[in-house]
Amino acid sequence: MARPHPHPTTPLAWDNNIQFWQQLYNVISSEPSNPRVHYFYGELAALGIEQGKPFTPDARMTAILEKAAKIGNAQMRVESFGDNRPNRIVWPDRKWEWAALRFEDGDFNTPNYGDFYARDKWFYQAIGASPAMFKRDPLQEL
Incomplete structure (x- = not known):
């Protein structure tokens, strides 16, 4: 029988929610740009994550990013162990x-x-x- 509140399966409290994107924003904001991943910065900019600009997603974008964090984490788990x-x-x-x-x-x-x-x-x-x-x-x- 499934537990109503299963134990967490991750050491991070933020990999399945908006905090993932906030952590990523913090890294992008505090680290120097890396020319090897220049095009990935453009992908993040489309989500509102840019160096030197505030990250303030509205309710719609927050919901999208929350869902993306959950799906991305699940996908990485599948690819990693399967x-x-x-x-x-x-x-x-x-x-x-x-x-x-x-x-x-x-x-x-x-x-x-x-x-x-x-x-x-x-x-x-x-x-x-x-x-x-x-x-x-x-x-x-x-």
């Missing part, structure tokens, strides 16, 4: 999976593209990175 890449399995006879889907480098680059899916999964689960976390060969020099 991956089906064949090379994610460490040993074929066990259920162990590699934490990092890309092992080329800590920036999730392939020879042809940046793997946003692998990057998103990593940062949803782990947040931090070191070169040793991306090794597939224990004898490989760092």
Whole structure:
């Protein structure tokens, strides 16, 4: 039987509500712009999140952003723990999976593209990175 008030499944109190967007606004407002993600700033501007401008969503936009935070968090959970890449399995006879889907480098680059899916999964689960976390060969020099 489902509990009427289930325990939270996240360490954050703000990842499913408008506070997610307020936290994002706080970061955008306090950090210098990063030219590598220049176009993403335009996506955020469409939501009312711009450096140097107040973030004051009206009731309609607040409802949209609340729903987006819930759906986005659920989608990241599904993608993070429901991956089906064949090379994610460490040993074929066990259920162990590699934490990092890309092992080329800590920036999730392939020879042809940046793997946003692998990057998103990593940062949803782990947040931090070191070169040793991306090794597939224990004898490989760092």
